Amino acid sequence: xxxxxxxxxxxxxxxxxxxxxxxxxxxxxxxxxxxxxxxxxxxxxxxxxxxxxxxxxxxxxxxxxxxxxxxxxxxxxxxxxxxxxxxxxxxxxxxxxxxxxxxxxxxxxxxxxxxxxxxxxxxxxxxxxxxxxxxxxxxxxxxxxxxxxxxxxxxxxxxxxxxxxxxxxxxxxxxxxxxxxxxxxxxxxxxxxxx
Amino acid sequence: xxxxxxxxxxxxxxxxxxxxxxxxxxxxxxxxxxxxxxxxxxxxxxxxxxxxxxxxxxxxxxxxxxxxxxxxxxxxxxxxxxxxxxxxxxxxxxxxxxxxxxxxxxxxxxxxxxxxxxxxxxxxxxxxxxxxxxxxxxxxxxxxxxxxxxxxxxxxxxxxxxxxxxxxxxxxxxxxxxxxxxxxxxxxxxxxxxxxxxxxxxxxxxxxxxxxxxxxxxxxxxxxxxxxxxxxxxxxxxxxxxxxxxxxxxxxxxxxxxxxxxxxxxxxxxxxxxxxxxxxxxxxxxxxxxxxxxxxxxxxxxxxxxxxxxxxx
Numbered sequence: 001x002x003x004x005x006x007x008x009x010x011x012x013x014x015x016x017x018x019x020x021x022x023x024x025x026x027x028x029x030x031x032x033x034x035x036x037x038x039x040x041x042x043x044x045x046x047x048x049x050x051x052x053x054x055x056x057x058x059x060x061x062x063x064x065x066x067x068x069x070x071x072x073x074x075x076x077x078x079x080x081x082x083x084x085x086x087x088x089x090x091x092x093x094x095x096x097x098x099x100x101x102x103x104x105x106x107x108x109x110x111x112x113x114x115x116x117x118x119x120x121x122x123x124x125x126x127x128x129x130x131x132x133x134x135x136x137x138x139x140x141x142x143x144x145x146x147x148x149x150x151x152x153x154x155x156x157x158x159x160x161x162x163x164x165x166x167x168x169x170x171x172x173x174x175x176x177x178x179x180x181x182x183x184x185x186x187x188x189x190x191x192x193x194x195x
Numbered sequence: 196x197x198x199x200x201x202x203x204x205x206x207x208x209x210x211x212x213x214x215x216x217x218x219x220x221x222x223x224x225x226x227x228x229x230x231x232x233x234x235x236x237x238x239x240x241x242x243x244x245x246x247x248x249x250x251x252x253x254x255x256x257x258x259x260x261x262x263x264x265x266x267x268x269x270x271x272x273x274x275x276x277x278x279x280x281x282x283x284x285x286x287x288x289x290x291x292x293x294x295x296x297x298x299x300x301x302x303x304x305x306x307x308x309x310x311x312x313x314x315x316x317x318x319x320x321x322x323x324x325x326x327x328x329x330x331x332x333x334x335x336x337x338x339x340x341x342x343x344x345x346x347x348x349x350x351x352x353x354x355x356x357x358x359x360x361x362x363x364x365x366x367x368x369x370x371x372x373x374x375x376x377x378x379x380x381x382x383x384x385x386x387x388x389x390x391x392x393x394x395x396x397x398x399x400x401x402x403x404x405x406x407x408x409x410x411x412x413x414x415x416x417x418x419x420x421x422x423x424x425x426x427x428x429x430x431x432x433x434x435x436x437x438x439x440x441x442x443x444x445x446x447x448x449x450x451x452x453x454x455x456x457x458x459x460x461x462x463x464x465x466x467x468x469x470x471x472x473x474x475x476x477x478x479x480x481x482x483x484x485x486x487x488x489x490x491x492x493x494x495x496x497x498x499x500x501x502x503x504x505x506x507x508x
Contacts, residue, residue, distance in 0.1 A: 151288030151312035
């Protein structure tokens with residue numbers, strides 16, 4: 001993605017409209033990160049529009065595919081039960097946008113571990129993202145861990161990844177050692193994916 | 196709760212009174228024979244009267260399956276709660292609990308137990324007597340050690356221990372073959388092998404106990420005081436296959452690092468009956484990748500005269 005000369009200011013009035021505009025934006029050769037982030041943030045979360053994709057699992061967070069962007073991006077909804085969190089991970093050279101649809105998520109940023117990787121990983125910063133906020137990350141910014149730190153409220157987030165990817169590396173916070181993992185979808189287009 | 200609730204809605208199955216500022220739930224609950232789900236999170240429950248008296252006899256004790264009391268002010272698990280024998284799912288996340296009562300084992304149908312975000316410092320071994328427990332959340336507490344008996348939770352699929360005060364885990368945790376999820380981040384887990392350890396020589400009672408067990412000396416409950424019968428039942432087997440011995444309280448502690456689930460290198464505490472024993476590698480560590488790493492640090496037996504302080508225990 002590179003910065004084009006002009007960026008539009010979009011307002012997505014529904015999830016359907018958000019997807020439509022995303023298709024429009026990604027049809028171009030050049031896409032602006034700021035534009036996509038502002039568009040995602042402009043959508044005011046309306047549970048009625050996304051409840052069909054929000055399938056929770058008792059044991060861990062779930063990834064539910066909403067749209068596959070004609071191969072240009074993956075749009076998915078992640079459902080986080082109380083206390084659910086991800087490992088520290090990278091984004092396989094892709095862009096990652098994360099918008100909160102319900103509840104709150106804590107994002108902790110980490111530096112990439114040294115090549116030798118034998119010490120505790122360095123925390124860069126942390127923040128709690130509120131409803132409708134949209135965060136952005138890519139590998140040049142760093143690595144992150146995302147978690148629902150609430151013990152009483154589930155959380156739901158909308159993620160856009162471009163280009164789409166299904167493998168990434170997870171990192172052990174204590175040692176910096178990495179481990180490649182394949183990600184799967186708990187559901188696709190509202191239908192539970194049978195393993 | 197509004198009076199007459201059970202008269203107006205006798206067939207009520209799900210009741211959600213979350214976020215209503217409730218300080219107690221009264222006898223209205225007792226006459227709801229079909230109630231299987233009660234959600235009362237984010238209230239002001241925790242004092243006496245939070246749960247109604249006479250719960251034991253009420254139909255609720257058998258019908259209730261799901262109880263969510265997260266985000267309240269409980270400083271202890273109310274004894275009345277342990278009467279809910281049919282309970283499958285219990286959440287007390289985000290309260291003020293300092294411990295877990297051993298009588299938690301009364302909830303023998305429990306599958307899901309959420310205790311994250313409290314002030315719990317230790318786990319009673321009785322928790323392991325819940326045969327159907329699949330999901331156990333203990334994150335964000337002050338837990339310093341996990342009792343080895345927890346490995347008896349054969350159904351456990353997910354164990355959440357992140358953000359506690361754990362420095363090691365018991366090696367028995369490797370027996371949890373169905374465990375898919377294990378979170379340990381935010382614990383001060385030791386990263387280096389601990390070779391030095393203390394060894395408290397066994398007491399006479401322990402030596403007698405060991406002899407009875409290893410030589411299979413027969414005894415009946417009528418032969419001994421109840422306390423000694425109980426003591427003898429707590430014998431643990433030395434993991435050294437060549438030893439075949441048992442120990443009670445006096446044992447040698449040794450930390451070994453073992454690969455778990457192919458991902459984590461965990462410091463596991465091995466208990467050996469004497470310094471002459473060396474613990475075998477567990478089946479999990481016998482995979483080729485981890486063996487060489489732990490081999491270099493883990494030598495066979497440790498000299499009995501090593502008396503330097505061990506940092507755990």
